Amino acid sequence: MTTPALAMRFRSAVWRRQFLLQGCWNYEGMQNVGFAYAILPALRHFYANRPEEALKAVKRHLEFFNTQPAMGALILGASVRLEERVAAGEADPRAIGTFKVGLMGSLGAIGDSFFWGALRPMASVVGALLALLHPLLGIAAMLLLYNGVHLTIRRRGFDAGMEGPESVVGWLKRAALNVRTEDRKLLAAILAGGYAGVFAGRFFVQGGGASHALASFLLAAAAVRLFAVLFRKAVSPSEILSFLLFVGVLILWR
């Protein structure tokens, strides 16, 4: 059985639709509806005139699915290629489920660490620091810095996936996201140190000599350390803010 190669317009439709991967995020299937929606143009193409098989294919993609949304592009691209093989009778349909389940957890962990744990904090601190000069400069820098990397990884991941599931591991090696994560975390820490220094210098030193400045710095550094320890003990920012609000109310009461 032969299947027509995926035309550019279907490929583009799948690419555009992957931005809505979380459009119907739910506690049961998580990104399942979004994934099925994204791959639907390809399925319609591969199973044209075979409605029963098309339905089976859609049901396959309504199974539980969850990963970091930007890394989803890689799995989506490879799933399109696998579906093409299944439609041509060259692969077992069960291979698609196995492939998705096998990859979504590990790619989710890599993506969470890179995007949420490194790239976003770095872009946020750059934005916050530059917004002190001008708000629009800060916003532009943050969006460009984040989306430059984010959209590139989405695009290249999708293209690598479209080359076939065999290319996924090779692409991940070349992308070296673990090294990039470390670098960006370090850069975020440096910039956050600068951010803390700027505000500590602004608020703490209202006069006095060098010893006063030193004491102010040590107090600010101790406060950062205390908050970081609280975060590590799973205390949420909301709980700390609520406590500070309580202290503020006590001050007002007095």
Added chain:
Amino acid sequence: MAWRFLLAALLGGVCYLDRTAACQLMLHRPLVVATLMGAVFGNMAAGAQVGVVLELIYLARLPVGASIPPDDTGAAVFGGSAAAIASSSLGLDAGSFTALLLLSVFVAEAGKAADRFVRKVNVRIARITAESVDRGDMQAVEHGLLAGLTLFAVTGMVLALVFSAAGVAVSKELLPRFGPASRGNFAVLLPALPLLGAASVYSCSRTERTAAVFYLTMAAVFGGTVLFRWSV
């Protein structure tokens, strides 16, 4: 004022869509949202001041798996609109600024609860979608996704409307009840807030060298800032 709330709801709806359902282009970040709300309610710079501090505070909570972090987009809607209104009436003094940032915690938690509710309703949408596909309706997938997106968008617009109204109400009704001296006392807590943000980034950027580079940079920038202030 009505058109300002309408605009806030529309822009807020777009930002809330970006938060979970669509694209994740960081249009939902507090720096963007608070600045937008500041511009809508008449003072972009005041909104941006709130955004600069709120941007980092909630970063320590990652949206991993099924966990939902506090709604910092909602906090920014509240803080940005409140700061803009406060700056045009009683002036955005340090005490009012601190109070707005701290009060935004209620909004962040309320937004989180609303987010959880939407995701629970989406379970029902996903089930109906699956049942329709079982009956042979492939297009149900597109309808299901559209329903989910609409729910996210409408909830975002309602939240943006409610939170911006709350911000305006706090600035117009609550803050003026406290005199300048009382608000000044509140400002004692202000230095803790940017440091909380820096600690948030510090805690999600942990590597072997994080502590060293963080505190060295902090010391260098602090020293530079102090020297600059002494020299002028």
